Amino acid sequence: MTDVLIPTLETDRLVLRAPVPADVAPFAAFYASDAAKYVGGPLRDFQVWRYTAEVIGHWQLRGFGRWMVERKDAPGAIGLIGLHAPPDWPEPEVGWMLWDGNGKGYAAEAARAARDYAWNTLGLTTLISSIAPENAASIRVAEGMGARREAQGFEHPLFGTMAVWRHPAPEALS
Known part of the structure; x- marks a missing residue:
């Protein structure tokens, strides 16, 4: 197996980068809050540390994954956004979670960068x-990115029935 370097992506306002040890504390604070209810929270600090290691390991096992996101004008991670495809997933996913900056368009901006990376660098099609059916904020992000809800849901191994939102194919975005 070859070591995988996690690339850094930039948008107008954001940097998507590899996780670093300093990210665990804000990530753990998010997972200790009610804001994490749609993504498996609450979690204890040691569980978040393990989850961060899982995020890094996904890059090694799949060759792609999720990035920590920070604003260019303020250091420190504000979320985790990117690509995810565990073996029990129906197909590759672009996902987002923000623990700071909700309502400012950061989730969609970073998720678009991740989706562009999937299309243009990885060649995914x-x-x-x-998305949890009651997660209105994430649904707005998906709709804003042009994704459409499919009739068939997905049985998440931990969270139960999730709605599946299909993103437009690369050629539909050109």
């Missing part, structure tokens, strides 16, 4: 987002 299909992406979904699995």
Whole structure:
């Protein structure tokens, strides 16, 4: 197996980068809050540390994954956004979670960068987002990115039935 370097992506306002040890504390604070209810929270600090290691390991096992996101004008991670495809997933997913900056368009901006990376760098041709049916904020992000809800849901191994949102194919975005 070859070591995988996690690339850094930039948008107008954001940097998507590899996780670093300093990210664990804000990530753990998010997972200790009610804001994490749609993504498996609450989690204890040691569980978040393990989850961060899982995020890094996904890059090694799949050759792609999720990035920590920070604003260019303020250091420190504000979320985790990117690509995810565990073996029990229906197909590759672009997902987002922000613990700071909700309502400012950061989730969609970073998720678009991740989706562009999937299309243009990895050559993927299909992406979904699995979203809890009651997660209105994430649904707005998916709709804003042009994703459409499919009739068939997805049984998440931990969270139960999730709605599947299909992203437009690369050629539909040109």
